[in-house]
Amino acid sequence: xxxxxxxxxxxxxxxxxxxxxxxxxxxxxxxxxxxxxxxxxxxxxxxxxxxxxxxxxxxxxxxxxxxxxxxxxxxxxxxxxxxxxxxxxxxxxxxxxxxxxxxxxxxxxxxxxxxxxxxxxxxxxxxxxxxxxxxxxxxxxxxxxxxxxxxxxxxxxxxxxxxxxxxxxxxxxxxxxxxxxxxxxxxxxxxxxxxxxxxxxxxxxxxxxxxxxxxxxxxxxxxxxxxxxxxxxxxxxxxxxxxxxxxxxxxxxxxxxxxxxxxxxxxxxxxxxxxxxxxxxxxxxxxxxxxxxxxxxxxxxxxxxxxxxxxxxxxxxxxxxxxxxxxxxxxxxxxxxxxxxxxxxxxxxxxxxxxxxxxxxxxxxxxxxxxxxxxxxxxxxxxxxxxxxxxxxxxxxxxxxxxxxxxxxxxxxxxxxxxxxxxxxxxxxxxxxxxxxxxxxxx
Amino acid sequence: xxxxxxxxxxxxxxxxxxxxxxxxxxxxxxxxxxxxxxxxxxxxxxxxxxxxxxxxxxxxxxxxxxxxxxxxxxxxxxxxxxxxxxxxxxxxxxxxxxxxxxxxxxxxxxxxxxxxxxxxxxxxxxxxxxxxxxxxxxxxxxxxxxxxxxxxxxxxxxxxxxxxxxxxxxxxxxxxxxxxxxxxxxxxxxxxxxxxxxxxxxxxxxxxxxxxxxxxxxxxxxxxxxxxxxxxxxxxxxxxxxxxxxxxxxxxxxxxxxxxxxxxxxxxxxxxxxxxxxxxxxxxxxxxxxxxxxxxxxxxxxxxxxxxxxxxxxxxxxxxxx
Numbered sequence: 001x002x003x004x005x006x007x008x009x010x011x012x013x014x015x016x017x018x019x020x021x022x023x024x025x026x027x028x029x030x031x032x033x034x035x036x037x038x039x040x041x042x043x044x045x046x047x048x049x050x051x052x053x054x055x056x057x058x059x060x061x062x063x064x065x066x067x068x069x070x071x072x073x074x075x076x077x078x079x080x081x082x083x084x085x086x087x088x089x090x091x092x093x094x095x096x097x098x099x100x101x102x103x104x105x106x107x108x109x110x111x112x113x114x115x116x117x118x119x120x121x122x123x124x125x126x127x128x129x130x131x132x133x134x135x136x137x138x139x140x141x142x143x144x145x146x147x148x149x150x151x152x153x154x155x156x157x158x159x160x161x162x163x164x165x166x167x168x169x170x171x172x173x174x175x176x177x178x179x180x181x182x183x184x185x186x187x188x189x190x191x192x193x194x195x196x197x198x199x200x201x202x203x204x205x206x207x208x209x210x211x212x213x214x215x216x217x218x219x220x221x222x223x224x225x226x227x228x229x230x231x232x233x234x235x236x237x238x239x240x241x242x243x244x245x246x247x248x249x250x251x252x253x254x255x256x257x258x259x260x261x262x263x264x265x266x267x268x269x270x271x272x273x274x275x276x277x278x279x280x281x282x283x284x285x286x287x288x289x290x291x292x293x294x295x296x297x298x299x300x301x302x303x304x305x306x307x308x309x310x311x312x313x314x315x316x317x318x319x320x321x322x323x324x325x326x327x328x329x330x331x332x333x334x335x336x337x338x339x340x341x342x343x344x345x346x347x348x349x350x351x352x353x354x355x356x357x358x359x360x361x362x363x364x365x366x367x368x369x370x371x372x373x374x375x376x377x378x379x380x381x382x383x384x385x386x387x388x389x390x391x392x393x394x395x396x397x398x399x400x401x402x403x404x405x406x407x408x409x410x411x412x413x414x415x416x417x418x419x420x421x422x423x424x425x426x427x428x429x430x431x432x433x434x435x436x437x438x439x440x441x442x443x
Numbered sequence: 444x445x446x447x448x449x450x451x452x453x454x455x456x457x458x459x460x461x462x463x464x465x466x467x468x469x470x471x472x473x474x475x476x477x478x479x480x481x482x483x484x485x486x487x488x489x490x491x492x493x494x495x496x497x498x499x500x501x502x503x504x505x506x507x508x509x510x511x512x513x514x515x516x517x518x519x520x521x522x523x524x525x526x527x528x529x530x531x532x533x534x535x536x537x538x539x540x541x542x543x544x545x546x547x548x549x550x551x552x553x554x555x556x557x558x559x560x561x562x563x564x565x566x567x568x569x570x571x572x573x574x575x576x577x578x579x580x581x582x583x584x585x586x587x588x589x590x591x592x593x594x595x596x597x598x599x600x601x602x603x604x605x606x607x608x609x610x611x612x613x614x615x616x617x618x619x620x621x622x623x624x625x626x627x628x629x630x631x632x633x634x635x636x637x638x639x640x641x642x643x644x645x646x647x648x649x650x651x652x653x654x655x656x657x658x659x660x661x662x663x664x665x666x667x668x669x670x671x672x673x674x675x676x677x678x679x680x681x682x683x684x685x686x687x688x689x690x691x692x693x694x695x696x697x698x699x700x701x702x703x704x705x706x707x708x709x710x711x712x713x714x715x716x717x718x719x720x721x722x723x724x725x726x727x728x729x730x731x732x733x734x735x736x737x738x739x740x741x742x743x744x745x746x747x748x749x750x751x752x753x754x755x756x757x758x759x760x761x762x763x764x765x
Contacts, residue, residue: 010459012457012459013457092451169457241755241756251755251756251764252756253756253757253763253764254754254755254756254757254763254764255756255763256756256763324449325449325450326449326450326451326452326456327449328456332454332455332456332457333454333455333456333457334454334455335454335456336454337449337450337451337452337456338449338451339449339451340449341449353456355456359457360450360456361450362452362456362458363458363462366462366463366519366560367463367559367560367561367562368561369463369466369560369561369698369699370561370698370699370701370703371466371698371703372698372701372702372703372704372708375703375704375705375752376705378752379755380754380755381752381753381754381755382752382754383703383704383747383751383752385703403754403757403761406754406755406756406757408755409454411454411455414454414455414458415455415457415458415459416459417458417459418459418461418462418463418465418466419462419463419561420458420462422453424453424454424455425453425454428453441761443757443761443762443763
């Protein structure tokens with residue numbers, strides 16, 4: 001097995017308390033209302049296909065976007081549409097959401113779960129199924145998967161890279177999925193390679209998950225052009241550009257996308273969802289979630305319906321030991337802190353982490369002591385301390401000229417800073433502004 | 444659980460354990476061997492000056508922050524560290540007011556007037572040492588040989604012996620500079636104690652090994668090029684004596700007055716080694732470490748500007764890679 005890594009990066013305590021907890025199902029309880037925000041992905045928001053009072057079935061498409069870069073949303077229960085109104089979702093954005101009262105009858109749409117052979121389907125048919133199944137990148141970004149699987153005609157994909165790094169502390173869903181659903185994973189890898197017959201396929205897994213690596217290697221020996229690459233556990237190994245560098249030794253040029261150098265990066269959970277949609281005719285209505293943190297009674301990995309609220313999920317697995325100080329949707333390095341427990345589980349939420357004040361309170365910001373650690377650890381090769389100063393000076397132009405847009409927002413700088421400065425936060429704020437104004441340094 | 448208040452904040456939600464305080468405390472711990480060695484060789488005189496120096500550094504920091512209505516940050520150990528470093532840089536024979544005046548200069552002028560912690564463009568303790576040697580030459584430069592009854596050295600420090608009297612060190616002299624049984628500042632004579640502390644800092648990842656190692660190696664190299672006298676060549680003896688080790692491990696590595704870029708640090712260290720050798724060989728002063736470090740401190744902004752790391756996905760020149 002090849003062992004690879006990238007330059008710089010940090011080693012946060014991995015806190016993967018749930019690495020040995022097998023995936024369990026969480027059933028939404030009778031009384032619960034599920035909420036489906038119309039924007040859970042990158043691209044145009046979806047438009048509702050149902051109105052208040054409609055009865056919907058499990059697996060029924062309830063919203064759909066118009067255009068190419070968008071997706072669709074499906075009901076994960078059978079029940080009645082009770083409301084369509086604005087909520088604040090897990091990413092902190094205001095979005096319209098469809099409310100569905102669960103009737104617990106589990107009545108599904110026709111043909112739900114019917115087996116299909118992907119070899120009998122054409123490439124376009126597969127992509128249409130992926131779009132119609134509401135699949136987006138489940139690692140956190142939420143980029144529509146049918147768009148990713150259909151790169152521009154002038155780009156040739158030579159490397160497919162499956163992301164099983166799971167470098168964020170606490171998260172263990174990819175690990176458990178790779179270990180417990182290995183057969184399905186192998187089939188989904190074959191499906192992916194069927195879409196790109198001329199590409200080499202690599203699955204990158206951090207070597208702290210050796211059990212998963214061994215199992216996949218033993219079951220995948222018959223696949224040609226496929227390799228498992230062991231990655232040195234380090235954050236942000238799962239970041240797209242860092243993963244490409246580790247596996248192919250190629251850097252994505254500044255301002256370019258992976259497909260410009262022939263790479264396609266896709267998350268383990270995402271290809272499993274593709275396999276489920278194509279081979280089993282099940283749209284994206286549930287996902288694997290790590291529920292962890294020091295406030296929770298039964299930390300573990302759970303298969304949960306999309307749309308359930310954090311409160312509902314945590315109550316049905318045994319509740320909380322104490323009131324959480326902070327709840328993070330996603331990993332602690334990149335995830336968003338949610339403002340209330342009514343927030344629904346969206347497609348891109350990989351975990352809810354319930355932290356006490358002791359483990360979740362951020363320390364006070366102090367003077368920079370110019371130790372230079374942020375520079376030593378920045379995987380993008382930037383000077384976070386300088387960018388922070390520029391942001392505090394409110395100088396957007398200098399920010400762009402100092403390569404601030406090349407930041408990948410991984411947060412390694414804030415993590416490592418002994419003065420606890422909010423480096424990543426300040427840089428992110430200006431980076432987003434610069435991107436929205438389409439400001440980029442001339443290269 | 445319906446109306447609980449939860450805190451929100453931007454990412455990342457977890458932070459590394461180390462803090463300003465823990466780093467400063469680690470540097471203080473690393474200075475314990477050198478401090479004890481100084482007290483062992485120079486006695487109660489040294490101890491008294493260390494106490495006065497630390498107390499006055501803390502006092503000036505407190506007075507300045509109180510006077511300018513800022514939060515009092517004595518608990519971050521940085522003033523204690525400056526006071527201790529200054530005491531280690533002075534002779535044990537200086538009058539008791541010397542460390543007080545030195546700390547006035549270090550804390551108020553070099554540190555606080557430029558913005559406090561992290562904003563000083565020079566190492567405060569070193570700047571104060573040089574200020575004292577220049578302004579009060581008669582009292583501040585009187586280095587007493589340690590244990591002078593036994594030692595055969597008749598000159599103040601090993602380096603002045605080499606410089607002014609064509610001194611050739613014997614094996615016993617090597618032993619003396621290694622353990623610290625020579626004249627000099629309180630904290631700089633014992634190579635052994637300083638190296639122990641330096642290794643602790645490297646082990647704790649407070650400092651990068653590159654700055655001290657490169658400084659020492661370049662002093663060895665350049666002192667080979669610029670011979671002091673015709674009687675021979677003693678690079679190891681030179682490296683072990685004078686303020687080199689204390690400067691290399693504890694002064695040149697000062698965060699706020701050293702570059703933040705990896706390449707900048709390498710250039711910084713090589714140039715310090717070069718400057719030390721030039722001053723020692725050609726200057727009128729036997730010791731060059733303090734001046735060399737202060738001189739290079741002034742170059743830090745320029746080094747930082749021109750040694751930026753290569754941004755991911757670009758060439759060194761800032762162009763997008765092919």
